[in-house]
Amino acid sequence: MSQNIKAIYIVAGGPQQYIPEYDSYKNVSNTIWMGVDRGVYYLLEKGIIPTYAVGDFDSINEREWEEIKEKVPNIKQANPEKDETDLELALFCALEHDPEKIIIWGATGGRLDHFMANAFMLSKFQKQHPHIPINIMDQQNTLSVYFPETHEIFKDEKKKYVSFIPLSSEIIGLTLKGFKYPLTDKTVEFGSSLCISNELIQQSGTFSFEKGILMMVRSTD
Structure with a gap:
């Protein structure tokens, strides 16, 4: 190939x-x-x-x-x-x-x-x-899917809103750093709106989790 x-x-x-x-x-x-x-x-x-x-x-x-x-x-x-x-x-x-x-x-x-x-x-x-x-x-949007580990993302002035949506029954140990609304070792269940419309407050940030499948949506207003 x-x-x-x-x-x-x-x-x-x-x-x-x-x-x-x-x-x-x-x-x-x-x-x-x-x-x-x-x-x-x-x-x-x-x-x-x-x-x-x-x-x-x-x-x-x-x-x-x-x-x-x-x-x-x-x-x-x-x-x-x-x-x-x-x-x-x-x-x-x-x-x-x-x-x-x-x-x-x-x-x-x-x-x-x-x-x-x-x-x-x-x-x-x-x-x-x-x-x-x-x-x-x-x-208006960029969709991507992630699996357990630590992921780094960078600020995007055009798509400043960052939402995290569980695709599995739950996300275990979700930690958000560098965000307006940080989280530490949080369990987020499927269907929860907890992680909608967050924003980076630094040029870069990280999100990590221990178990589950997580979709990230970056959006303009």
């Missing part, structure tokens, strides 16, 4: 109004672009030829499909009646390249079931590949 891939950028087919501008990523070296279903056409409209097109392409019309077949070198077409979502198939493909990180756009907004499946799916892939940060991003 490909070596020394700095990042794989995946654009899924969610509503375009939720997708931030990603032009600044276009000229980054040693990266792979991947389009998922209608996200392939979003990339082509931006003048980006993805290395891979993945999905059942049920949201693509005939003209768009012909353009995709003409321009995209690798097409992984799936049967619409399948067990995995299009984005899940794309992640399987992306992780074969063992990149340094993966960023996903176009996975929020629109159908709530798709968004929830995408958000919770992060935990499965992140657990299997803990050395590869996987983020879902839109205009």
